[in-house]
Amino acid sequence: MNVIEIKNLTKMYGKVRGIEDVSFNVEEGEIFGFIGPNGAGKSTTIRTLLSLIYPTSGRATIFGKDIITAAPEIKKDIGYLPSEVFYYDNMKVMDLLKYSASFYKKDCTKRIKELADIMELDLTKKIDDLSLGNKKKVGIVQGLLHEPKLIILDEPTSGLDPLMQQKFFDLLEIENKKGATILFSSHILSEVQRLCDRVAIIKDGRIVTVEKISTLKENTYKKFKVETNSVIDKNFFNIDGVNQLEQDGGSVSFLFRGNINSIMKKIAEIEIANLWVEEPDLEEIFMHYYEKEE
């Protein structure tokens, strides 16, 4: 079953493009990544799904219900964490969370305590006095306290230290195992890779591809840089799957796509001083998809 179904969704801000003809589905129980650079339309899509803004054309459903006409009903089961967290400043953390909980017809007090413990959040502080990271934690607790069936996260990790990020991801995985579907938007590929089953890549307001992470990984390049003790033949690494081969004295760099073993064997044949293998960054993934399109 699809929890989110988006069909030809377009949002124009006057003549300025927001998103164009966006279509994808998120299935029940999956963690779905939504990645793209800043300004690509991630937040626009999410805000349209949450009916904060209305589509110019196209439609979308959540839990099989229309996002506009059934908005209040749908939102009973949605937890949302915005990229930037803004709250009523003169409230205490606990007051805000209670206010947040008061919109849902269930008792969330126990859950608030639980989540605050996990995220190490002080409930007695004033929101005014919190650091960016701690405000983010308030956002996380606030988004999860009613045990939503669909969790929507818009660049959720900014401001969290790596330790907290890990706790947060663990939390998400637990929620996911309990049955929650997660839509996770980010511009950082690595965090999406770790968590998600599938991703949609958006660029300039359009969906470039919707792919399984595993497929995406197989299809993407890895960046290799090899430093050798002696200068080697330029064509030594020129095997199937190697691209953009460059040599600068004792160091060789190239992009590789294919079976990782074939290139490792090749490297093992020579004496090397140092080796770097890097995941391509997002831009490079995009480059890959642009090349494919052309």
Place this chain on the structure above:
Amino acid sequence: MNLFKREMKANRKSLIIWSIGVVFMVAAGMGKYSSLEGTGQSMNALMADMPKSLQAIMGTGSLDLSTPIGYFGVLFLYLAVMAAIHAAMLGSNIIAKEERDKTVEFLLVKPVSRTRMITSKLIAALVNILIFNAVTFASSVGMVRKYAEGEDVTGDITLLMIGMFILQLIFLVIGTAIAAIYKNAKKATSLATGILLFLFILSIAIDLNEKLDGLKFLTPFKYYDAKLVLEEGGFEPLYLTLSALLLLGLTIVTYVFYRKRDMNV
């Protein structure tokens, strides 16, 4: 209910400050009457000798300044302006602040419709202006009675306060309607108070220049003029009808535009 409570709490401090302000205004204004009291009719004669423009600006007109209630009628103009400013600011702010403070992203992802959100906010605003009105009423009755020497003024003041309440309602929905239409939340309040000042100046201009008399239907300040209310002992049906139409129209505008509009996040 939670939204209503939240709004009552958020506006509590401002309401207290405004209430203290209006009590002070009534007390200080009526305090001046004691110095006038002894002069009797000579004050009226003096005012009548003044150029008409000056009378208009001071808002005296045909009011009998030698009686406490006539004097209060002059003061009422300023109380009404104060109440209108409070209402307009409250109205525009209560809607616009969610976008200005970016809390709209918090609120509208909760299971609340925009209609319910506006209704809760309007009810909270209504209670706020009612309290402001009640404070003005109580302090006015208290102060005017002090000088009225047993004369019953409560009826007249009640009438004036009902007029002021309708005025507050009109400016409240002017505020909410502007905030609902206008995307720039920061400017909504300035625009609402700007319109208010324009309408107020227009009402004075009408007093100054008889040729402008036809414009009196344009400014609500003219509908509940103390002179008119005290002389007639009631309200003009035409003005009441106009008020009702304005209230209805602007309330509909508030709902319709806010429901349709993209949130500025």
